Amino acid sequence: MAFQQSDYHISVMSRDELQIAVDWANTEGWNPGLDDAASFYAADPQGFLIGRLDNRPIATISAVKYGDSFGFVGLYIVEKSHRQKGYGIQIWNRALEYLKGRNVGLDGVVAQQENYKKSGFKLAHRNIRFAGLSRKSSPVSANMVSLSSLDFGDLCGYDRQFFPERRECFLKAWINQPDCHALGIVENGKLSGYGVIRACRTGYKIGPLNAEDKDLAIELFNALTSRVPPGSALYLDTPEPNARAIDVARLNGMEPSFETARMYTGSFPDIALDKVFGITTFELG
Structure with a gap:
């Protein structure tokens, strides 16, 4: 060249x-x-x-x-x-x-995997983007709260198990951006899951969606999607190794539409991937 x-x-x-x-x-x-x-x-x-x-x-x-x-x-x-x-x-x-x-x-497109490998990146797992439509709103748990009402330090501490490093500056901007809803579930005084849904050029994306178990992830999914008009285009980016995340997407009538390759130059981070039901963003992790 x-x-x-x-x-x-x-x-x-x-x-x-x-x-x-x-x-x-x-x-x-x-x-x-x-x-x-x-x-x-x-x-x-x-x-x-x-x-x-x-x-x-x-x-x-x-x-x-x-x-x-x-x-x-x-x-x-x-x-x-x-x-x-x-x-x-x-x-x-x-x-x-x-x-x-x-x-x-x-998070690279699959076609570029070999090029990224030449720069020292190693494939950790696939991510699958699911697409669907929002449904009629359902009852929301009484434990559901706005993230802005919680202690920000507690949110950052909880988020740390899902990301390789702390990301306070990004997180503060992300949960307070216009055209979004940011919700958490509090059980026994502790945060047990949280998620964000934001308006995109087409429809809405949910990300992150992190929760202690599948049932809580479904509650969050329902609460977030109830904030947008029924019939809106929805997108959820799931890490393929978390089969329960894929279940959440399919239970809501979503189908695969796109995929990326999560790759790292070093060792794969020790994060709770089994609790990651929706990746924050392919652009910033």
């Missing part, structure tokens, strides 16, 4: 430029949330790169740092007319350099 030597520059995105990446993600068919850019940027303002050719954006990538040990790559997009010209690998390498020394994860 011959790298082009034109006036190509890679820089950290501004908050406004991040919207370019999110818009391109929509063009790729990834159906981002209406307000994703603000929450993404809150996670790590230095973790979003843009490549410009003759001062025109042609490539994007996110490389977000979490805590001291983990990073996540997403939004890796090169404008179609500039693919296979070396611009993508340059911004890719810059992203990995930013995350050097960390275990790095990504």
Whole structure:
């Protein structure tokens, strides 16, 4: 592959430029949330790169740092007319350099698995996106509360078992974004599950959906979907190893529509995947 030597520059995105990446993600068919850019940027303002050719954006990538040990790559997009010209690998390498020394994860399209392996990524598991329609609302448990009413430190502590590092800045923005509903289940004074549903370019996505067991996950699913109009398009991204998550999707009439490969450069994180019924987002983990 011959790298082009034109006036190509890679820089950290501004908050406004991040919207370019999110818009391109929509063009790729990834159906981002209406307000994703603000929450993404809150996670790590230095973790979003843009490549410009003759001062025109042609490539994007996110490389977000979490805590001291983990990073996540997403939004890796090169404008179609500039693919296979070396611009993508340059911004890719810059992203990995930013995350050097960390275990790095990504949710990549299956067709790119072999390319990611060349950069040291190993397949951990598949993720399956289920699609369906919201149904008529059902009774909501009295234990269901708004996440904003809970102690944020308790939420962060609970979330830690589902993610390789703490992610306070992202989480605060995520549960308070416009066009979303964020709910938790409290049992005996303790959080036993929580979930978020947000408006997307098409329909609504549920993510995360984390709970101590399948019954609680179903309660959360029902409570979240009761907040959107019946007949709305719904999406739930499930980790394939959690068969109970797939059961929740199928019980609600959802069918597989897309899949990704969760991969890591280091050891697979010790997280409670059996309690992850819906992944937060393919872009940021």
